[in-house]
Amino acid sequence: KAGVTQTPRYLIKTRGQQVTLSCSPISGHRSVSWYQQTPGQGLQFLFEYFSETQRNKGNFPGRFSGRQFSNSRSEMNVSTLELGDSALYLCASSSLGAGDTQYFGPGTRLTVL
Amino acid sequence: AQSVTQPDIHITVSEGASLELRCNYSYGATPYLFWYVQSPGQGLQLLLKYFSGDTLVQGIKGFEAEFKRSQSSFNLRKPSVHWSDAAEYFCAVGPLGGNAGNMLTFGGGTRLMVKP
Numbered sequence: 341k342a343g344v345t346q347t348p349r350y351l352i353k354t355r356g357q358q359v360t361l362s363c364s365p366i367s368g369h370r371s372v373s374w375y376q377q378t379p380g381q382g383l384q385f386l387f388e389y390f391s392e393t394q395r396n397k398g399n400f401p402g403r404f405s406g407r408q409f410s411n412s413r414s415e416m417n418v419s420t421l422e423l424g425d426s427a428l429y430l431c432a433s434s435s436l437g438a439g440d441t442q443y444f445g446p447g448t449r450l451t452v453l
Numbered sequence: 454a455q456s457v458t459q460p461d462i463h464i465t466v467s468e469g470a471s472l473e474l475r476c477n478y479s480y481g482a483t484p485y486l487f488w489y490v491q492s493p494g495q496g497l498q499l500l501l502k503y504f505s506g507d508t509l510v511q512g513i514k515g516f517e518a519e520f521k522r523s524q525s526s527f528n529l530r531k532p533s534v535h536w537s538d539a540a541e542y543f544c545a546v547g548p549l550g551g552n553a554g555n556m557l558t559f560g561g562g563t564r565l566m567v568k569p
Binding site for chain 1 (some may be wrong): 487489494495496497498501502543545554556557558559560561562
């Protein structure tokens with residue numbers, strides 16, 4: 341089985357712009373979670389989607405949003421980018437739902453200038 | 454609120470030496486526990502997980518971890534470290550299930566360096 345794929349792998353944006361990141365889960369997986377990784381804050385949970393519904397949300401401002409499509413692919417969007425949004429954004433997928441093992445993609449490295 | 458503490462930010466060991474990475478968690482009940490490894494510029498790879506049952510868990514690459522409920526710990530061990538084990542290691546806890554979903558709480562990570 342192919343693993344979790346994320347596109348693009350690298351992205352450079354300027355402050356005030358918006359960005360959309362994409363995640364394709366492992367085939368058959370219905371849960372997709374997003375995490376932000378920064379040197380200062382470490383790995384932080386953004387949100388989780390299961391069967392096209394947001395099931396959990398972390399403590400991030402409303403500028404961070406996401407969605408999941410019927411094929412389980414997910415996108416996250418960040419509007420009005422700030423310098424502090426520079427991070428590695430990781431997507432993880434799992435199959436059965438709550439508590440199941442999450443498999444991570446390679447991440448999208450976002451740099452905000 | 455759940456939390457995970459990895460007390461050691463950096464650890465250096467000699468190749469062939471044994472390794473133990475510490476992880477302590479705070480949670481209302483027995484959580485799901487995980488260890489992940491991250492090489493530079495890469496995503497996270499699952500080493501092992503504990504859900505229930507035997508408290509000594511075997512993982513990939515020769516790693517094992519022991520769940521100790523009384524100490525709220527889930528330490529990762531390897532009897533003989535290889536140079537390729539140099540990476541950052543993350544301990545994580547997850548909810549028990551139901552509507553709690555798949556939100557993982559991660560520790561701050563331990564960066565392992567291996568001396569030749």
